[in-house]
Amino acid sequence: MPQSVLIVDDEPRITAALMTRLEASGYTVYHAINGLAGIEAAALYEPDAIILDIRLPDIDGYETCQRLRRFPTLQATPVIFLTANVQDEAIERAKGAGGSRFITKPYEACDILRAIEELTSLRNAA
Amino acid sequence: MNLRSSEPFRSLSVVIIDDDEDHLVVVHDALERAFAGEQIKLTVSSFTHPAVGLAELPDHDRQVILLDYQFPGSTGLDWIPDFMRVSSAPIIILTSSGDEHIAAEAFREGASDYVVKSDIIESPSMLRRVVRESLRKHTLEQTNRELARELKRANAELSQKNERLTELTDTAHRFVENVAHEFRTPLTVIREFASIINDGIGGEVTPKQQEYLAHIVGSAGDLAELVNDFLNCSRLRSNLIRVQRERIAVEELISPIWPILQARAASKPARLTRTIPQGTPAVFADPDKAQRAIINLVINAIKYSTPDDEIHLEIAQDGPHLIRILVRDQGPGLPPESVQHLFERFRQGEPTSGHLADGFGLGLSIVKEMAAINLGQVDIESTIGEGSTFSFTLPRANTRSIIDAFIKRAKSHPESRQVTVLSAHACDAHPIDELTRELSEVAMPFDLTLPAPDRHHAMLLGITNDAAQYRARVEQAINEKRAAHGNPDDQISIELQGHWSPDHALEALQDLLEVHNETEETDATVSTHR
Numbered sequence: 300m301p302q303s304v305l306i307v308d309d310e311p312r313i314t315a316a317l318m319t320r321l322e323a324s325g326y327t328v329y330h331a332i333n334g335l336a337g338i339e340a341a342a343l344y345e346p347d348a349i350i351l352d353i354r355l356p357d358i359d360g361y362e363t364c365q366r367l368r369r370f371p372t373l374q375a376t377p378v379i380f381l382t383a384n385v386q387d388e389a390i391e392r393a394k395g396a397g398g399s400r401f402i403t404k405p406y407e408a409c410d411i412l413r414a415i416e417e418l419t420s421l422r423n424a425a
Numbered sequence: 426m427n428l429r430s431s432e433p434f435r436s437l438s439v440v441i442i443d444d445d446e447d448h449l450v451v452v453h454d455a456l457e458r459a460f461a462g463e464q465i466k467l468t469v470s471s472f473t474h475p476a477v478g479l480a481e482l483p484d485h486d487r488q489v490i491l492l493d494y495q496f497p498g499s500t501g502l503d504w505i506p507d508f509m510r511v512s513s514a515p516i517i518i519l520t521s522s523g524d525e526h527i528a529a530e531a532f533r534e535g536a537s538d539y540v541v542k543s544d545i546i547e548s549p550s551m552l553r554r555v556v557r558e559s560l561r562k563h564t565l566e567q568t569n570r571e572l573a574r575e576l577k578r579a580n581a582e583l584s585q586k587n588e589r590l591t592e593l594t595d596t597a598h599r600f601v602e603n604v605a606h607e608f609r610t611p612l613t614v615i616r617e618f619a620s621i622i623n624d625g626i627g628g629e630v631t632p633k634q635q636e637y638l639a640h641i642v643g644s645a646g647d648l649a650e651l652v653n654d655f656l657n658c659s660r661l662r663s664n665l666i667r668v669q670r671e672r673i674a675v676e677e678l679i680s681p682i683w684p685i686l687q688a689r690a691a692s693k694p695a696r697l698t699r700t701i702p703q704g705t706p707a708v709f710a711d712p713d714k715a716q717r718a719i720i721n722l723v724i725n726a727i728k729y730s731t732p733d734d735e736i737h738l739e740i741a742q743d744g745p746h747l748i749r750i751l752v753r754d755q756g757p758g759l760p761p762e763s764v765q766h767l768f769e770r771f772r773q774g775e776p777t778s779g780h781l782a783d784g785f786g787l788g789l790s791i792v793k794e795m796a797a798i799n800l801g802q803v804d805i806e807s808t809i810g811e812g813s814t815f816s817f818t819l820p821r822a823n824t825r826s827i828i829d830a831f832i833k834r835a836k837s838h839p840e841s842r843q844v845t846v847l848s849a850h851a852c853d854a855h856p857i858d859e860l861t862r863e864l865s866e867v868a869m870p871f872d873l874t875l876p877a878p879d880r881h882h883a884m885l886l887g888i889t890n891d892a893a894q895y896r897a898r899v900e901q902a903i904n905e906k907r908a909a910h911g912n913p914d915d916q917i918s919i920e921l922q923g924h925w926s927p928d929h930a931l932e933a934l935q936d937l938l939e940v941h942n943e944t945e946e947t948d949a950t951v952s953t954h955r
Contacts, residue, residue: 310610316617323626354606383609385656386602387667405613405649408620 302419303327305346307337307363308381309356313404317350320408326415332356334363345372347422348415351398353382353389361396368397377418381406436466438485439556442478442501443493443519449473451546452491452519459549459556475504479511488514489556492536494524502527505534513567515559537562594663601659608652616645643692650724654787657717661794661870668798668870670711672822675740675748676701678708682716686723686738695730697723699738708748708819709827710799715750715819718795721788722752722815729756729813743818746826747801751816759807767805792817798870800830802837824875828886828934831873835888835927844930845892846922846937847885847899848877851915857883860917867902878939884922886934892924 304326308314311332318328329344331337334355341349349367353360360380367373380393383404390401400414439456443449449471460467468485472478475496482490490508492501501518508516515537520527522541531539537559545552619641622630630638660666679699690697708715719738726736734755743749759767796803796817807813820830835844849864857876861883865874873886889895900919907915925933934940 310614312614313610316614316621319621319626320617323621323624383606383613385653404609405616405645408617 301325301327302347302415303329303344304415305337305341305344305349306330307332307334307340307349307355307360308352309333309354310352313352313381317411320411321415324412334358334360334366337363338366341367341373341376342370346376347419348377348379350379350381350411353380353384353393361392364393364396364398375422377415377422379411379414379418381411434465434487434560436468436485436487437556437560438468438470438483438488439491440470440472440478440482440488440514441491442472442475443491444473444496445493446473448493448519448542452542455545455549455552456556459545459553475499475501475507479504479507482508482512485514487560488512489559490514490516491519492516493519494527494531495521500527502531502534502536505531505536509535513563515563517555517559598659598663598665601655605652605656609649612645612649612652616642616649619645639692643689646689647724650720651787653717654721654791657791657794658787664869666798666870667866668711668714668868669865670709670799670873672707672709673712674707675705675750678710678712678715679719679738682720686720689724690727690736693727693730693734694732695727696733696735697738698735699740701740705740705742706748707822709822710801710819714795714798718792718799718817719750719752721792721795722750722817725788725792725815726752726754726756726813730754731756746821746829747818748821749804749816749818751814753812753814755812758809758812759805760809764805764807789815797834800827800834800873802833824938825935825940827873827875828931828938828940831886832927832930832934834871835930838888838927840890841926842888842890843892843924844927844934845887845889845895845924846934847887847896848920848922849883849885849903849917850881850920851917855915857881863903863906863917864899867899867906875938884938885919889924892921896921 302325304321306314306317306321306328308317308330309332314330314332318330321328329340329346331340334357337349337351337355340346351360351364355363358366360382364378364380367376367378377399378397379400379402380398381402381404382389382393385403393401399418402410402414437460441449441452441456443452453469453471456467456469468483470478470481470483472481475492478490478492490512492504492508494501496504505516508514516535518527518531518536518539519542520539522543524541528539538555540552540555545555619638621627623635623638623642657666679701683699687697723736723738730736736755737751737753739751739753741749741751792815793803796819800820801818803815803817805813805815818830820826832844835842849860851860857880861874861876864883864885865872868874868885869887871888875884875886876882877884885899887895887899896919900917903917903919907917922937923933
């Protein structure tokens, strides 16, 4: 069964770039354009990994992640924060909110693919 | 400011208040006699009750009030506050002989002086002296008050300006942070889609097309580095950059960035090689900052290389205390006068006050600052037609080498500054590395934090011109930070250990940090927190 990834980002071009890359690597990709839609989609599809932006139009990425973690089915889902914010404080907050990884824009596609692979295989091994 | 005390005066108003009309007359008479020989227009107003005097007090800017002590049902002293409320004129209390004991009380109430009526009737010159003296004192007091007011006003203005300046710096910094953030998204899209095409995800790509795509990816990468450089600059200038120096092997410094550098060189294409001699001692550095300096030097070398040139990264020991990181290119090289010029630009001045991109690119400017933050120095060598070598130093990871580099930094400060050493003690049993880390968080980028040799307290080394102020600032900052994190009770006390001119600092620091002249790795004394 192919693995699935949910992208929560309000930048359509970033989403398009990520989708192209991920689909080319064989993933099923869902996407949501804000935090609340992201939570809904995550609860519905239970993706194998979530890529989450910090700046979102409704609730921010930190809060989105915290709320995701309240669903028993999403407690162990890998969440990769993808953001243009490179401050240490942002990294700390992302960790505190339950993030699994932190990748900054501009990203290298291989970093994202590797992070998804590592995190999902870790989870499957556990 | 009107300093009237020294001016001769032309007119004088005296108000006499006495319930005895005979006394009013004799005092008036004494006044006339006292000022008779002088070119002064004397106006005397007499009142038999303080309440009337108060209500009808003439308006005059050089005025003295002679106020009797004894009134039916009250004393002159009771009225002093009322007079002081409506007039700033000095008040002289008139007493009868035998009432001298009230003098102290009169002064306490605010009287300027007191005289015994019988004395002034006998000696008008004495009355003249008392009046003049009261006026002089009064003018002086007024001048002092005005000066104090002015000082207060100037102070308020200064702190307002200061606040405004801080606000401006904050705004400028926030602006740069926002711009950087906004740049990153389109940059990511450009680079990512170029590399998606390049990887053949959208269909087959010809070798020529791949070459062109590599230019897009490379340029987007350059732009991304530029954005990072701007951010670093802005953080440096706002003192927002956080410095976490640690012991690290040179190999560990290079390995994580090597693939990035290789990819960058390949886009030229240029050959990137490296030499790290076996047994190269570890350095004491903030890895991010050192890596940024190396990346920028390599990018600079790539910029001036022609295809298939070699760029060589080399690590060398430089004396007993330093490791030098060199980047050699085979570019066109620089004429001696340009090297001299660039060298001065590259070397001179306080790193945080240097001009941005002043003729030689933001990238190299950042190298200088990042090297300085790691207590290192930069150098350039160049020969026309052969190429250039840009390099910077890092101290070895032992206390002697670190303080040596720190003192060298203090010496290069354009204004004479002192090496100041503080020690931090926590009340509870605080892990020493934790304390050292907390101290480094409130330190300025160029300060140095180390655990003390006994590992019971932490040391902070700064380059300052006011050691006491520096101590106070650090103590306030660390305790404010702790209070904000919910540790208000566990205060950290900061002591001033001493301050020395850079020329005398080495010996003092060696004693203080129990360092001997050996340079073998005494790494236990170097914090390795991250």
